[in-house]
Amino acid sequence: MLSRRHPQLNKNGELIHLLSIEGLPQSVLTHILDTASTFVSVSDRDVKKVPLLRGKSVFNLFFENSTRTRTTFEIAAKRLSADVLNLDIARSSTAKGETLLDTVANLSAMHADMFVVRHSESGAPYLIAQHCAPHVHVVNAGDGRHSHPTQGLLDMYTIRHYKRDFTQLSVAIVGDIVHSRVARSDIHALATLGVPDIRAVGPKTLVPGDLREMGCRVCHDMDEGIADCDVVIMLRLQNERMNGALLPSSGEYFQHYGLTEARLAKAKADCIVMHPGPINRGVEIDSRVADGPHSVILPQVSFGIAVRMAVMAILAGNEA
């Protein structure tokens, strides 16, 4: 049975689903990051596979398209020796009118052991976790504007890799925070891991003042927002926001909030620059920064595989 308070944890406090970072204690986050560090080295072996999920079936249920996230989950599951099935749900069952829970019931009857779920509706992975068989684990791979916990965790892994200690850091998250599930997961994770200074930076239309309730400092001025920070997390500016009258134009956005070398000079000298990808060069980030010495955007991608391996291995080893 799922506990009402913590639908992701069993009665022993162990992770059985990963649905959001919110509500997870620091010990669980640290356990995931520690486990991921042992999986980073699996890529250096002659045999780049470990047998922890041998004989298990992982179903990638992407109700919303995302080639990159789906691919990293697929690689992670395959490195754990799982059988991976990618279902193009958007074009099959849902298009034929099947409900979400009927789709899940059918896939459970095919003996799935784990569902990796991406959905445009916030809360869809929760619904699946509440209705699937007790031995099935659910990983949220991004739901609506709500949460993208594995991206949040891989961002934390990256920060810990370069900065070691969370408790002295200033972290600026820049861009379309109101629509970003990545930002929400990052903010919860940073707060849980003890980061004292979390800044939400962007225009008023994309960075609402109520973010202060999540423990953020809200800055509408970019120079002020990244001054003396240790980590800058840039978010992708989604084109549809431009059409939706929330922003005047991409050129003007870049002028005020684009990360350039000159702006980055205001952060600490050893500041790292992160981005969940895909990046829009010249919209939110200048190419010289994206390809420059402070950028850790590509290491993020590599760490993402290890973090997803850790999440899947931990879930598979815990019983509801």
Next chain:
Amino acid sequence: MTALALDYETLYAELLAQVRALLMRPEWVGAQLVGIWSGGAWLAQQLQRDLGRDGAPGVISSRLHRDDFGQRGLSSTADPTKLPQSIDGAPVLLVDDVLWTGRTTRAVLNELFDYGRPARVALAVLVDRNGRELPIEAQLAAARISLPATQRLHLRADGVGFKLEVEAC
């Protein structure tokens, strides 16, 4: 067993002598010591130093190949495997504190072969006890003893040195 026979220093001296003799053999030239986390890793470090060998010995962890993963889940306390040199074509001497069921050794052999094809592998342990559940044996052992199945024997670091401890399981 008497208390004397489980004295760590005595057993270690015996194991060191056996390892030294083995490494003199021509087929063991260029051998690498690899300690099984955690007790075996401490032992391998001490052996490496007392044999006058340069560098750190390898450390190997069974956690990614354990057969009880389904029941026990994944521990994050174990150090990950670290092999400072390539084991491809090299003789490898695995070191552990106690050989009991053989399941850890089986998992570690799988882990080792993920890194290459060693020329040969042998197992050296401080104590070889009864209770094997797999066809695995220790080539070198400082002591071979019998214990009730309800007792677990393992090496503990006590701040100054090591001692072998028996506890109920």
